[in-house]
């Protein structure tokens with residue numbers, strides 16, 4: 001199984017940390033197929049059963065609603081509709097306007113795994129279940145995975161959860 005995956009989320013949620021953590025496990029050689037795609041490959045994870053090819057999305061603006069930003073957001077939406085899977089990253093316990101704007105560009109038919117990052121920062125772990133329940137109301141996420149990209153907690157579970165979705 002090989003699939004293209006986009007990691008999206010507002011700045012500072014931990015996308016780069018997560019990508020580094022994911023591809024830090026095992027890196028394979030970029031295949032010919034990956035190189036011919038129009039997506040820019042940022043990393044590859046090869047597990048026992050699947051190969052995840054992570055690709056860049058053009059950065060998008062959430063602050064200003066002008067024509068250029070709207071057009072950029074459409075491009076993001078097209079890219080997201082074109083990958084096999086999207087990892088939408090948010091911070092545990094926080095879901096603000098900037099996160100909501102990222103959700104608003106997700107194509108309705110895209111498979112999206114919600115990654116709730118920085119769970120290590122939750123003082124009270126009992127906050128997590130109500131937060132997951134609240135997020136399930138926001139969008140029909142295919143799966144929801146809480147983890148800590150920095151500590152590596154539950155990152156393996158993300159890979160396991162995502163594999164059959166490729």
Ligand code: GDP
Nearest residue numbers: 011012013014015016017118121148149150151
């Ligand atoms: P990006 O802008 O989404 O790519 O976010 P970065 O990966 O650059 O991370 C932003 C900040 O969050 C950095 O200071 C990271 O060290 C921190 N960070 C990322 N993941 C975690 C995590 O799981 N737990 C904690 N406590 N901090 C994290």
Ligand code: MG
Nearest residue numbers: 012015016017
């Ligand atoms: Mg980054």
